[in-house]
Amino acid sequence: MTKQTSPVNITKTNNAKAFWLSIALHVVLLIGLLSGDFASMPKPTPTPAPQTGEPIKAVVIDKAKLDHAINKIKKEKANQINAEQKRIKDAEKREADAKKRRAKEEARIKSLEAQRKKKEQEKIKADKAAKAAKVKADNAEKIRKQKEQEKQAAEEAAAAARSKRLKEEAAAKKAEEQRLEKIAEQKRQEKAAKEQAIQDAMLAEQMAVEMASRNQARQQQVMTEIQRYSALITQSINQRMIKDRSTMENKSCKLMLKLAPSGFVIDVKAGQGDKVVCDAATIAIGKAGNLPVSKDPEVFKEMSNLSVLVIPSF
Numbered sequence: 001m002t003k004q005t006s007p008v009n010i011t012k013t014n015n016a017k018a019f020w021l022s023i024a025l026h027v028v029l030l031i032g033l034l035s036g037d038f039a040s041m042p043k044p045t046p047t048p049a050p051q052t053g054e055p056i057k058a059v060v061i062d063k064a065k066l067d068h069a070i071n072k073i074k075k076e077k078a079n080q081i082n083a084e085q086k087r088i089k090d091a092e093k094r095e096a097d098a099k100k101r102r103a104k105e106e107a108r109i110k111s112l113e114a115q116r117k118k119k120e121q122e123k124i125k126a127d128k129a130a131k132a133a134k135v136k137a138d139n140a141e142k143i144r145k146q147k148e149q150e151k152q153a154a155e156e157a158a159a160a161a162r163s164k165r166l167k168e169e170a171a172a173k174k175a176e177e178q179r180l181e182k183i184a185e186q187k188r189q190e191k192a193a194k195e196q197a198i199q200d201a202m203l204a205e206q207m208a209v210e211m212a213s214r215n216q217a218r219q220q221q222v223m224t225e226i227q228r229y230s231a232l233i234t235q236s237i238n239q240r241m242i243k244d245r246s247t248m249e250n251k252s253c254k255l256m257l258k259l260a261p262s263g264f265v266i267d268v269k270a271g272q273g274d275k276v277v278c279d280a281a282t283i284a285i286g287k288a289g290n291l292p293v294s295k296d297p298e299v300f301k302e303m304s305n306l307s308v309l310v311i312p313s314f
Contacts, residue, residue: 225299226306232292233257234308240284241312244276248312253278255285257306263290271307281310 253273258266265285270278285291294300 222296222299222302225294225296226303229292229294229299229303230306230308233306234310236288236291237281237284237308237310238313240287241280241310242283243280243312243314245314247276248274248280249314251277252309252311253281254307254309255281257285257291257308259291259293259300259304259306261293261300263293265291273310277310277312280312 251274254271255278256269256271258268260266265288268282268285270282294303
């Protein structure tokens with residue numbers, strides 16, 4: 001069988017050829033750059049010049065620079081080859097590892113298949129043994145049931161006679177028990193009715209007291225919230241008022257506000273108080289837009305028509 005050339009070896013050969021070809025091309029290019037392409041440059045119009053007697057200097061290629069450039073190119077290509085060889089080596093290693101894994105997996109599958117076949121044979125053998133045991137057990141069960149039926153028939157005959165006698169005795173006993181139970185139940189119901197009536201009356205009284213206490217506490221809470229928001233509204237108005245100490249000091253104004261749930265002032269009416277303070281407070285309300293109100297529906301219901309006393313603070 002002919003041995004095939006590895007793709008990795010072909011790649012190595014191609015890389016070596018490319019390396020030397022690249023070096024040759026770089027050397028030619030470098031020489032051209034150092035010497036200059038004077039043939040393509042336009043020739044200037046000759047002009048007479050004084051003879052200085054100095055010799056014309058020729059362009060000389062710096063060998064050290066050339067060697068340095070060639071070495072640099074060699075080093076770069078060597079690094080490229082090394083990198084490519086490393087990549088090839090890594091690829092070969094991955095391929096070898098993959099082959100090992102495949103071989104290991106194939107061995108594991110073969111082992112599992114062998115175990116499956118062994119268990120299948122064991123199951124077939126166990127099924128045959130179970131089937132034989134079942135046939136034997138069925139026969140034994142048939143004989144046992146036959147004897148059981150014969151025994152049961154005899155017991156049923158005796159039990160029927162005994163049952164008839166017991167039923168007659170039980171019926172008489174039950175009738176007496178029902179009579180006595182009926183009397184006792186009637187007495188229990190009468191007693192329970194009296195106790196329930198007492199409990200219902202006590203519960204109704206307790207609920208009435210508790211409801212009154214809750215209503216009082218809730219009303220107190222609502223009034224406290226109204227007072228808090230009244231203070232916030234008065235503060236908001238005071239902050240936006242244009243105040244003049246000479247005309248407003250020690251004066252006040254009572255305002256009646258009609259509020260929307262958003263805090264928007266639907267209507268404002270001035271009550272008792274100084275007209276200057278009332279006018280300034282009304283203007284301040286217009287500036288405020290929405291005043292602070294409670295989100296609690298029950299509290300807001302009580303404060304939707306609110307009376308506030310505005311006293312200018314200085």
